[in-house]
Amino acid sequence: MNGSITIDRRGRIISEDFGDITTDVIEELVAMSRPAEPVIVEREQAEIARVAGNEARDLACGRLVARIHPDAYAYWEQREGEGFWKDKHELKNFLRDNPACRVNSRSRRLSITKPV
Numbered sequence: 001m002n003g004s005i006t007i008d009r010r011g012r013i014i015s016e017d018f019g020d021i022t023t024d025v026i027e028e029l030v031a032m033s034r035p036a037e038p039v040i041v042e043r044e045q046a047e048i049a050r051v052a053g054n055e056a057r058d059l060a061c062g063r064l065v066a067r068i069h070p071d072a073y074a075y076w077e078q079r080e081g082e083g084f085w086k087d088k089h090e091l092k093n094f095l096r097d098n099p100a101c102r103v104n105s106r107s108r109r110l111s112i113t114k115p116v
Contacts, residue, residue, distance in 0.1 A: 045069045045100050066091070066101045 003016025013022045048067045076084055076094065084090050095102045 041069050041071050042100075045072065045098075048101075064103050066095055066103055068101050072098075072101075 005013060005015050005021075007013055011022075012020055013025050015021045045068075048069060073085070080090065
């Protein structure tokens with residue numbers, strides 16, 4: 001299995017052990033360039049949302065608004081441009097369309113509202 005691989009004049013990839021492997025190489029390259037499966041990302045995002053529900057919203061460094069799966073973060077950053085996550089309007093629209101990303105936790109302090 002230490003056969004050589006060559007590319008002929010027609011651009012076909014020929015393996016000494018397996019013959020013409022052009023279509024296999026193309027299929028593998030296409031599969032590598034695909035983004036993560038949306039179903040897997042959605043499942044993982046739901047788990048992130050479930051865990052994030054127990055967190056405090058107000059932290060020392062600011063307010064926790066959302067927890068976003070890394071693949072979704074990278075996808076939207078690449079699709080919309082570098083400033084996508086810094087734009088408050090875009091973030092608001094994203095959280096409206098993807099409620100599983102929003103952190104809906106309760107305050108640690110008891111709040112009592114006095115009727116007027």
